[in-house]
Amino acid sequence: MSPEKTHNLLVNTPALPNIPWEDRPGRSDTVMWRSAHNPIIPHDLIPSSNSIFNSAVVPYQGKFAGVFRCDNKVRVQQLHVGHSADGIHWQLNNERIHWQAENGKVAEISEFMYSYDPRVLWLEDRYYVTWCNGYHGPTIGMGYTHDFETFTQLENAFLPFNRNGVLFPRKINGQYAMLSRPSDNGHTPFGDIYYSESPDLEYWGRHRFVMGPLFGWQATKIGAGPIPIETSEGWLLIYHGVLTSCNGFTYSFGAALLDLEQPWKVLYRSAPYILAPQMEYERNGDVPNVAFPCAALMDGNSGKLALYYGAADTVVCLAYGYVQEIVNWVKENAIPEKYLNFKG
């Protein structure tokens, strides 16, 4: 399929002419393809890091900025700021983000324990960050920045235990909206994606089940990846899925289309994965066999999509695709409706 001949389905997405991009290699027949420069961020880019992986980036002032998961040499998970002119070569602060309490409001819950797997988005008038925040176990931390220098922490969105909190990029039916994945305090062997609403980004409720694990690459647990992408066919949700093999967990990713006004309704969900750990840098590292997406850049003109994913809990990688091709692929490879409630 030639991308020039397909309609660009993106909605509410500005042009991003300087999106990082490499054309599909001639030999590739997959819907997304890896960067030839992978891993784009090595595990030791900054002196303090043991590993740099599951990280989130956004366009910022004509360039790019992001929040990066850097596990330090004590092996505490931390968030660090990064900047890049081209989205491929990054400079990261060696010091972690220190969150400020808004008017002292959240000071009593903001004592640092650990922070990981950030997502970042532009919402209304600022950049919001959600992450897995240590507060008597993992839960969804929230905060914002205007300039990637000063960061203000808000109330945690949910009770522990929860991971993979991912905000939608606009209000839906007048409410802020977030996906999350209730979990346990360890290497959770289960996990469904839920939808929650909030009038003010502080009080969350009206929780709705979206989808749970099924079979194959997504048999054990699933979790939302990048910020959902608004298309005329529905919210394109790229999500990770976990298979339990004799040798432990394998993290791959696929995609689903969610209803635009009722995003807890799944329209289509891909049976095959989009990308599974198959390259050396995805199969070998601190945690082998992990491909974990946390961010996507899109060009509203061309429909190009650049996806950032962590590999083997060690490095940051890039993969590319066209939104319109991914949407078509999800529909063409969708799990038949009769299997969508399968519990295996």
Ligand code: BMA
């Ligand atoms: C999950 C999260 C991710 C990590 C993955 C594989 O539970 O902690 O940060 O990439 O495990 O270790």
